[in-house]
Amino acid sequence: MAPKDFHHPFQPYDIQQVFMEAVYTCIEEGKVGIFESPTGTGKSLSLICGSLTWLREYKRRQFGESLAAIQLNEDEPEWMVEHAKNERRKEARQLRADLEVRLEAVRQREKKIRQKKGNEEPLAKRRKVAHDEESEILNDEDQYLLDDYDSDDEVAKQTNGDVGFSSETTKLMEKLGMLQAVGSEQKNEESCEELKVFFCSRTHSQLSQFVGELKRVRLPPGLPPEENTVDVIEELKHLTLGSRRSLCINPKVAKLSNQTAINERCIELQQPSTSAEHKCPFLPKKDDQDTTLDFRDHALANIRDIEDLAAVGTKLRVCPYYASRPAIVPAEVVTLPYPLLLQKSAREALGISLKGHIVIIDEAHNLMNAIEGIYSAQITEVQLSRARESLMIYLQKFRNRLKGANRMYVTQVIRVIDSLLLPIVQLKADGKDSAPIQLDALLSGKGVDQINLAKLVRYINDSKLARKVEGYIAHTKDVRSKDGTVAADVPTLTHVQNFLTCLMNPSKEGRFFINKDQSSVVVRYLLLDPSEHFREVVEDARAVILAGGTMSPMDDYKQQLFPYIDEVSTLSCGHLIPPSNLLVRTIASDAKGPLEFSFKARANPETAMRVGKALLDLAPCVKAGLVVFLPSYGYLEQLINIWKENGLLEKLNTLKPVFSDGRGGSAEHTFQAYSDSIKTSPNGAMLLSVIGGKLSEGINFSDGLGRCVVVVGLPFPNLETPEWKAKMQYIDEKALVRGQTKGSASREHAENVCMRSVNQAIGRVIRHKDDWASILLMDSRYEQGRIKSKLPGWIKECMPEKSLSGVGAVREDVERFFRS
Numbered sequence: 090m091a092p093k094d095f096h097h098p099f100q101p102y103d104i105q106q107v108f109m110e111a112v113y114t115c116i117e118e119g120k121v122g123i124f125e126s127p128t129g130t131g132k133s134l135s136l137i138c139g140s141l142t143w144l145r146e147y148k149r150r151q152f153g154e155s156l157a158a159i160q161l162n163e164d165e166p167e168w169m170v171e172h173a174k175n176e177r178r179k180e181a182r183q184l185r186a187d188l189e190v191r192l193e194a195v196r197q198r199e200k201k202i203r204q205k206k207g208n209e210e211p212l213a214k215r216r217k218v219a220h221d222e223e224s225e226i227l228n229d230e231d232q233y234l235l236d237d238y239d240s241d242d243e244v245a246k247q248t249n250g251d252v253g254f255s256s257e258t259t260k261l262m263e264k265l266g267m268l269q270a271v272g273s274e275q276k277n278e279e280s281c282e283e284l285k286v287f288f289c290s291r292t293h294s295q296l297s298q299f300v301g302e303l304k305r306v307r308l309p310p311g312l313p314p315e316e317n318t319v320d321v322i323e324e325l326k327h328l329t330l331g332s333r334r335s336l337c338i339n340p341k342v343a344k345l346s347n348q349t350a351i352n353e354r355c356i357e358l359q360q361p362s363t364s365a366e367h368k369c370p371f372l373p374k375k376d377d378q379d380t381t382l383d384f385r386d387h388a389l390a391n392i393r394d395i396e397d398l399a400a401v402g403t404k405l406r407v408c409p410y411y412a413s414r415p416a417i418v419p420a421e422v423v424t425l426p427y428p429l430l431l432q433k434s435a436r437e438a439l440g441i442s443l444k445g446h447i448v449i450i451d452e453a454h455n456l457m458n459a460i461e462g463i464y465s466a467q468i469t470e471v472q473l474s475r476a477r478e479s480l481m482i483y484l485q486k487f488r489n490r491l492k493g494a495n496r497m498y499v500t501q502v503i504r505v506i507d508s509l510l511l512p513i514v515q516l517k518a519d520g521k522d523s524a525p526i527q528l529d530a531l532l533s534g535k536g537v538d539q540i541n542l543a544k545l546v547r548y549i550n551d552s553k554l555a556r557k558v559e560g561y562i563a564h565t566k567d568v569r570s571k572d573g574t575v576a577a578d579v580p581t582l583t584h585v586q587n588f589l590t591c592l593m594n595p596s597k598e599g600r601f602f603i604n605k606d607q608s609s610v611v612v613r614y615l616l617l618d619p620s621e622h623f624r625e626v627v628e629d630a631r632a633v634i635l636a637g638g639t640m641s642p643m644d645d646y647k648q649q650l651f652p653y654i655d656e657v658s659t660l661s662c663g664h665l666i667p668p669s670n671l672l673v674r675t676i677a678s679d680a681k682g683p684l685e686f687s688f689k690a691r692a693n694p695e696t697a698m699r700v701g702k703a704l705l706d707l708a709p710c711v712k713a714g715l716v717v718f719l720p721s722y723g724y725l726e727q728l729i730n731i732w733k734e735n736g737l738l739e740k741l742n743t744l745k746p747v748f749s750d751g752r753g754g755s756a757e758h759t760f761q762a763y764s765d766s767i768k769t770s771p772n773g774a775m776l777l778s779v780i781g782g783k784l785s786e787g788i789n790f791s792d793g794l795g796r797c798v799v800v801v802g803l804p805f806p807n808l809e810t811p812e813w814k815a816k817m818q819y820i821d822e823k824a825l826v827r828g829q830t831k832g833s834a835s836r837e838h839a840e841n842v843c844m845r846s847v848n849q850a851i852g853r854v855i856r857h858k859d860d861w862a863s864i865l866l867m868d869s870r871y872e873q874g875r876i877k878s879k880l881p882g883w884i885k886e887c888m889p890e891k892s893l894s895g896v897g898a899v900r901e902d903v904e905r906f907f908r909s
């Protein structure tokens with residue numbers, strides 16, 4: 090049987106064909122899938138072609154089924170049914186044609202502009218409108234006085250906390266169709282919800298790369314062709330979504346230093362109390378639907394990345410962050426960064442419903458950490474003390490002029506801060522570095538049990554307390570910058586507010602901790618179990634696919650993310666390279682006996698010398714780049730010191746110039762110097778680096794940059810920290826309920842975390858089908874079946890059944906490999 094046509098722009102590799110079929114089947118069957126395909130194997134195109142071929146085919150099928158559902162009544166002649174079917178076909182085609190005509194007009198207009206400019210560049214890259222406008226802040230101190238605050242409900246009604254903009258704006262958005270009225274009757278193409286693929290990745294550059302691949306794909310239309318006509322191509326309707334930080338085109342807001350500050354300022358400018366002249370001029374206007382629709386058509390007419398979308402906003406003088414919302418409904422592919430998809434409040438703010446759609450998460454080896462990061466929070470002692478001090482100064486100034494409930498609430502904030510400071514003082518008094526802490530203990534301050542935290546958080550938000558206080562403090566210190574923004578982009582009280590939100594409703598899967606770090610004491614809330622927060626995505630979506638270059642070991646995702654799902658589809662693709670291009674060996678012993686790098690063994694200086702001597706043995710056989718991955722920065726420093734003292738570093742340097750990605754230096758500079766040395770030095774170079782460290786992600790060790798990679802030891806996380814102890818305890822408690830033996834689930838998880846980082850490191854030495862490299866795993870524990878089983882399939886397959894794993898024997902294999 091001929092392989093299925095997925096409309097791949099190239100002749101797909103065999104593994105791509107298998108990958109696309111797996112994606113297609115997973116979506117068709119409405120499952121959860123975990124798919125890995127090594128870097129350089131065209132994973133993005135496999136995901137795109139597999140999912141979008143399904144999407145278009147499904148749309149056609151659905152349309153066919155809707156026609157077939159038009160039934161004949163007993164007394165109706167057959168021609169009436171035919172007529173009804175023809176009408177349905179005509180209507181659907183007309184709707185599609187109307188949209189296509191408008192989008193085509195935009196494409197033509199843009200093409201003309203490009204031709205006129207004489208080059209084929211996309212729309213002018215990136216905004217950055219002129220700035221340096223006059224200061225608009227009044228000099229009057231009264232501006233810092235809190236507005237009257239008597240009825241919480243009144244203020245609550247004025248703002249729409251979840252959505253993040255005022256009720257006025259909300260109404261306007263609804264009117265313009267910018268907030269999806271899910272379930273409402275929507276007839277015309279402007280509001281007809283398309284079935285979509287949400288494609289999510291971690292960084293902008295990964296999303297841009299994906300958008301680049303999307304541009305290559307041409308697919309048959311989602312409606313069947315008219316009789317006697319040939320199938321044509323229908324352009325993809327793609328929309329890229331981003332945060333305000335990527336899309337804000339108001340120069341006074343966009344220039345703020347971070348995301349929280351930009352979000353805050355944007356929302357602040359929309360408050361009913363902000364005067365018209367200070368409001369953002371780019372917020373879509375009620376009486377200007379034309380601009381909003383024009384933006385939507387521009388957004389969908391061509392496949393654009395985030396910079397292009399910002400440029401469209403600048404050109405049309407409308408905020409792309411808000412104006413892109415109406416384009417969600419008719420889009421077929423939506424690309425977005427992790428937080429916008431994973432955070433429920435962000436999805437709600439954007440009006441994204443995942444119901445029945447497809448979710449693809451790329452680079453998903455980060456997914457559990459990302460979810461835990463999004464739902465965790467922290468506050469430092471310094472921030473708490475600063476916030477308290479500012480509030481006291483503020484109260485002193487305005488105490489007698491604060492009206493309504495203001496004084497009560499401000500006093501309550503101070504009380505809660507005092508309460509959070511209590512356990513910090515206790516930790517210091519006990520001389521401890523860290524300790525877990527219960528929520529009750531954090532809220533044990535005088536009278537705090539009487540405070541309604543939910544009301545208090547809402548008050549801080551609605552009254553703009555943080556801005557008012559920070560503004561007044563900056564004013565008294567006269568440290569306002571020229572354009573009127575106060576010294577700190579994010580007021581300290583905003584951090585307090587964010588942390589209180591966690592206190593208000595901590596998920597039962599999380600825990601609180603207090604830790605001393607270098608400069609302060611930190612109170613943290615850590616989410617220990619990401620599965621509940623991800624569950625809504627899984628339950629809403631038709632299918633969810635986690636994809637990545639190295640997803641092994643996959644069992645961890647099943648346990649940690651989908652414990653409630655019986656069957657998860659998995660696929661581990663091989664590499665494009667022939668087996669002869671890869672050598673994988675364990676180095677389990679040297680002349681002195683077995684090599685093991687447990688925490689205890691590492692402390693022994695002799696172990697450091699044994700590593701150095703093994704590298705002295707191996708380095709002369711390796712051409713070009715030799716990368717050594719170590720389990721921690723501490724161990725890297727220890728090795729270098731011992732090697733220096735014993736003259737071993739000097740010897741290594743004569744074989745290959747040695748570069749080290751130490752804790753303090755710039756990873757880019759080190760990597761650049763290492764790459765330059767490979768080009769210029771006849772012996773290549775050696776790079777000492779740390780697993781999970783600065784050079785472990787996003788750096789490419791293709792070709793000469795990594796002809797041999799040595800992983801020293803197993804980089805287990807430090808299981809003695811209170812955070813890890815809590816996590817392990819949590820996992821074991823859950824496993825016990827499932828009937829597993831004590832300790833096995835947590836040990837499995839720690840091994841999985843460790844091996845995931847090993848796999849990330851070694852997976853990056855082969856980057857394309859003509860690449861070749863050797864991978865050496867130094868630690869006798871790599872010989873154990875349970876550890877070996879956690880390596881990606883294509884690496885495991887290259888390991889000999891029974892290897893001679895002493896340094897000498899491996900050296901001979903490496904020599905032979907490089908000779909051939």
Ligand SMILES: Nc1ncnc2c1ncn2[C@@H]1O[C@H](COP(=O)(O)OP(=O)(O)OP(=O)(O)O)[C@@H](O)[C@H]1O
Pocket residue numbers: 099100101102105126127128129130131132133134302638
């Ligand atoms: N079958 C094919 N034939 C030729 N070129 C292809 C094929 N499939 C993909 N490509 C191209 O190969 C390039 C490399 O794709 P790449 O492997 O980087 O994608 P990827 O596997 O998604 O990578 P990453 O894991 O880094 O995200 C892309 O420009 C892509 O268009």
Ligand code: SF4
Pocket residue numbers: 333336337338339342343354355356358369370371372408409410411
């Ligand atoms: S409305 Fe848009 S352009 Fe204006 S401040 Fe907010 S994000 Fe920036």
